[in-house]
Amino acid sequence: MRTHELVLQWIEKQLSDGDLTLGGRLPGERAMAEQLQVSRTSVREAVRILEAMGVVRAGVGSGKDAGTVVIAEPGSALGSTLRLHVATRHLPVADIVETRVLLESWAAERAHVGVPALTEAAELLDQMDVAPDIDSFLALDARFHVALAQAAGNSVVSAMMASLRGAIENYASELTGNLPDWNATCSRLRAEHRAILAAVNNNDGGKAAELVAAHIQGFYKEAGVGSSPLPT
Amino acid sequence: MRTHELVLQWIEKQLSDGDLTLGGRLPGERAMAEQLQVSRTSVREAVRILEAMGVVRAGVGSGKDAGTVVIAEPGSALGSTLRLHVATRHLPVADIVETRVLLESWAAERAHVGVPALTEAAELLDQMDVAPDIDSFLALDARFHVALAQAAGNSVVSAMMASLRGAIENYASELTGNLPDWNATCSRLRAEHRAILAAVNNNDGGKAAELVAAHIQGFYKEAGVGSSPLPT
DNA sequence: ATTACAGTGTGGTTAGACCACAGTGGTAGG
DNA sequence: CCTACCACTGTGGTCTAACCACACTGTAAT
Numbered sequence: 001m002r003t004h005e006l007v008l009q010w011i012e013k014q015l016s017d018g019d020l021t022l023g024g025r026l027p028g029e030r031a032m033a034e035q036l037q038v039s040r041t042s043v044r045e046a047v048r049i050l051e052a053m054g055v056v057r058a059g060v061g062s063g064k065d066a067g068t069v070v071i072a073e074p075g076s077a078l079g080s081t082l083r084l085h086v087a088t089r090h091l092p093v094a095d096i097v098e099t100r101v102l103l104e105s106w107a108a109e110r111a112h113v114g115v116p117a118l119t120e121a122a123e124l125l126d127q128m129d130v131a132p133d134i135d136s137f138l139a140l141d142a143r144f145h146v147a148l149a150q151a152a153g154n155s156v157v158s159a160m161m162a163s164l165r166g167a168i169e170n171y172a173s174e175l176t177g178n179l180p181d182w183n184a185t186c187s188r189l190r191a192e193h194r195a196i197l198a199a200v201n202n203n204d205g206g207k208a209a210e211l212v213a214a215h216i217q218g219f220y221k222e223a224g225v226g227s228s229p230l231p232t
Numbered sequence: 233m234r235t236h237e238l239v240l241q242w243i244e245k246q247l248s249d250g251d252l253t254l255g256g257r258l259p260g261e262r263a264m265a266e267q268l269q270v271s272r273t274s275v276r277e278a279v280r281i282l283e284a285m286g287v288v289r290a291g292v293g294s295g296k297d298a299g300t301v302v303i304a305e306p307g308s309a310l311g312s313t314l315r316l317h318v319a320t321r322h323l324p325v326a327d328i329v330e331t332r333v334l335l336e337s338w339a340a341e342r343a344h345v346g347v348p349a350l351t352e353a354a355e356l357l358d359q360m361d362v363a364p365d366i367d368s369f370l371a372l373d374a375r376f377h378v379a380l381a382q383a384a385g386n387s388v389v390s391a392m393m394a395s396l397r398g399a400i401e402n403y404a405s406e407l408t409g410n411l412p413d414w415n416a417t418c419s420r421l422r423a424e425h426r427a428i429l430a431a432v433n434n435n436d437g438g439k440a441a442e443l444v445a446a447h448i449q450g451f452y453k454e455a456g457v458g459s460s461p462l463p464t
Numbered sequence: 465a466t467t468a469c470a471g472t473g474t475g476g477t478t479a480g481a482c483c484a485c486a487g488t489g490g491t492a493g494g
Numbered sequence: 495c496c497t498a499c500c501a502c503t504g505t506g507g508t509c510t511a512a513c514c515a516c517a518c519t520g521t522a523a524t
Contacts, residue, residue, distance in 0.1 A: 003508065004280070016319040028474065039509045041273065044475085045280045048236070052281040053313045055320065060475045061517035067474060072322045074313060081285045081309055082388075087248040088287065090304045091387050099388040102338050155323050156314075156331040160392060235477065260505065271478045276506085292506045293486035299505060 003038050007046035010036060015055075015070070026056065026068040053077045075162025083166050093171050096164060097220050101213050103161055104149055108196065108212045109205035111151035118200065121147040125193050134182065138172045144193060148212070151200065175223035185222065189215070235270050239278035242268060247287075247302070258288065258300040285309045307378075307394025315398050325403050328396060329452050333445050335393055336381055340428065340444045341437035343383035350432065353379040357425050366414060370404045376425060380444070383432065407455035417454065421447070 014020040026032065029047065033040040047068055050056045054077030059065040085091050111118065124144040131137035142165045149161035179185050192215045199208035246252040258264065261279065265272040279300055282288045286309030291297040317323050343350065356376040363369035374397045381393035411417050424447045431440035 012316060012319055015316070018321075022320060022322070030474095041509065042507090045277060047475095048277045048280055049284040050316070052284050053316055055316050058475060060515075062472080062474060063518050066517070070320065072317065072320055074317045074323070077313055078310060081306060081313070084244060084247070084282070084285055084287050085304065085306045085391075087244055088254060088302065088304055089250075090254070091306070091391075095386045095388045098386055099392075102334070102389070106334050154327045154330055156327045156396075157334070159317075159323075160331075164388075262505095273477070273479090279506090290506060292484070294503080294505060295487050298486070 003042040004045035004049070007032065007036060007038060007043050008049060011046065011050065020070055022070055022072055024070045026070070028067070052080070074159040075165075078159060078163030079166045082163050083170075086167055086170075091167075093220075096167050096171065097216065100145070100161075100164060100168065101216050103157055103164075104145060104216065105209040105213045107149040107152035107154070107157060107161070108200060108208040110153075111148065111200045111205070111208070112153055113201055113203055115151050115153065117147045117150040118197070121151070121197060125190070125197065128190060128193070134176055134186075135173055137186065138169055138176070141172070141189070141193075142168045148196070148200070172219075175220070178223045185219070189219065192218075235274040236277035236281070239264065239268060239270060239275050240281060243278065243282065252302055254302055254304055256302045258302070260299070284312065306391040307397075310391060310395030311398045314395050315402075318399055318402075323399075328399050328403065329448065332377070332393075332396060332400065333448050335389055335396075336377060336448065337441040337445045339381040339384035339386070339389060339393070340432060340440040342385075343380065343432045343437065343440065344385055345433055345435055347383050347385065349379045349382035350429070353383070353429060357422070357429065360422060360425070366408055366418075367405055369418065370401055370408070373404070373421070373425075374400045380428070380432070404451075407452070410455045417451070421451065424450075 011020070011026065020026065026047070027035065029040050029043050033043045036043070047056065047058060051058055054073035054075070055070065056068050057071045058068045082091065121144055124140050124147060128137055128140045128144070131140060145168070146158075146161050146165050150158045152158075176182060192211065196208055196211045196215060199205075199211055243252070243258065252258065258279070259267065261272050261275050265275045268275070279288065279290060283290055286305035286307070287302065288300050289303045290300045314323065353376050356372050356379060360369055360372045360376070363372060377400070378390075378393050378397050382390045384390075408414060424443065428440055428443045428447060431437075431443055
C-alpha cells in the first residue's frame with residue numbers, strides 16, 4: 001500500500017470514529033507527518049485527495065479560515081469528477097439529460113412544501129426575470145433545478161443533481177446557438193418554471209413531475225438533441 | 233491559483249482537445265514538470281487528484297502497465313467520495329436506499345435485452361447460489377444490481393449505481409445482524425433476483441421495476457430500516 | 465490608547481536525492 | 495547457436511530540508 005493511502009486511511013478512521021467532525025481541524029501537516037512517521041509530502045498528497053473529494057478545505061495563514069478543516073461538499077467534488085469525465089468524451093449529453101429527467105421528476109413529485117430550498121428557488125426565478133445575458137440566465141436556471149431537487153430532502157439525490165449542474169450549464173450554453181429565437185424560448189422557459197413551482201407549492205406532485213420532464217426534454221429537443229436513450 | 237491546479241487545468245485541456253485519449257499516456261512526471269516550469273511535487277499532486285477521480289491510473293516500472301495512463305472509471309472514484317462522506321455521517325442510509333430504488337427501478341424498466349451486462353448478471357446469480365458466506369453473497373448481490381443498472385445503457389446512471397455499490401455492501405453487511413433467519417432471507421432474495429431477471433429478459437419492464445423496488449425495500453424493511461423519506 | 469512591528473504557525477512550493485520496480489539489451493557461459 | 499545472467503534505463507514512490515506568502519498575536523514604542 002502506498003504511503004499516502006495509509007494517511008488517507010488514518011484520516012478516514014478519525015472521521016468514522018467521530019474524532020473529526022464537521023468544522024473540525026486536522027492536525028498540521030508537519031504534526032501528522034511526525035505522528036504517522038511519514039513525510040510531509042505523503043500527508044500533503046492525502047490532503048489533496050480529500051480536498052478534491054470535498055471533504056476538507058485547506059487555508060493558509062492563521063485564524064478562522066486557516067488550517068485544514070472538515071467540510072461537506074460532495075456536490076462540487078462529484079461535479080468536478082463528472083466534468084473531467086465529460087472532457088474524456090465518455091459521458092454523452094443524452095445520458096445526462098435522461099438522468100436529469102429521472103432525478104428531477106422524482107424530486108418534484110416528492111418535494112416538501114415550505115422547505116427553504118423552495119424559497120431559494122422562487123428567488124432564483126425572480127432573478128432570472130432580469131438576467132442581463134444568456135449565460136447568467138442559464139447559470140440561474142441550473143441553480144433553480146438544483147434547488148428544486150433539494151426540496152425532496154434526499155441528500156444523495158441532491159448531491160447527484162449538484163454534481164450535474166456544471167455539465168448542465170456547459171451543454172445548455174452550447175446548445176443555445178441552435179435555437180431559432182432565444183427571446184421566445186426564454187419567455188417560455190420562465191413560464192414553465194413558474195408553473196412547476198406553483199404545482200409543487202400546490203402539493204400537486206404528479207403534475208409537477210410531468211411539467212419538469214416536459215420542460216427539460218422540450219428544451220433539448222428544440223435545441224436539436226433527441227431524448228431517445230443511446231446504448232453505451 | 234495554486235500550482236497543482238494549473239497543472240490540472242493543463243491536463244484537462246489536453247483531454248478535451250483530444251490530445252490525450254482513453255488508454256493514452258501522460259508525459260512522465262519529470263517531463264511535465266519541466267514543460268510547465270513547475271516542481272515535480274506539484275505535478276504529482278495534480279496526478280494524485282486525477283487518480284482519485286478515476287481519470288488516470290499510475291503504474292511503476294516499464295512496459296504495458298507502467299506510466300500514468302488515461303482510464304475511465306468514474307464509478308469507483310465516485311464510490312470512494314461517497315464512502316468518505318458517509319464516514320462524516322452526512323449521507324443517511326435511508327437516502328441511499330431511496331436512491332437505489334429510484335435508479336434501479338428506472339433501469340430495470342429500460343433494460344436492453346441481450347446486452348452483455350445481463351449475461352454477467354445471470355452469471356452472478358449462479359455464483360450467488362454457491363456463495364460460501366454472507367459477505368461474499370452480499371458482494372455478488374451488489375455487483376448483480378450494478379450490472380442490472382448498466383443494462384439500461386445510460387452511462388451516468390451506471391456510474392452512479394457503481395458509486396453506490398460500496399455503500400450498499402457496507403450497510404447490507406451491518407444489517408444482516410438484525411435478520412431473524414438469514415437462510416430464509418437468502419433463499420427469498422435469490423428467488424426474487426431470478427424473477428427480476430426473468431421479467432427483464434421477457435421485456436416486461438414494468439413488472440421488473442416493481443419487483444426491483446419491492447426487493448430492495450423488502451430487505452431493508454425486514455432488516456429494520458424504514459423506507460420513508462427523511463428530511464435532510 | 466494607538467500604532468508599528470517582530471514572532472509564530474499555517475499551507476504552498478521547490479530542489480535534489482534515493483528507492484523499488486519492470487522491461488531492454490548486451491554479454492558471458494553453456 | 496542458444497541460454498542465462500546482469501547492468502542499464504526510465505517509470506512512479508518517497509523522503510529531506512529548505513524557503514515563501516500569509517494572517518493572526520503579542521509586545522513595545524509612540
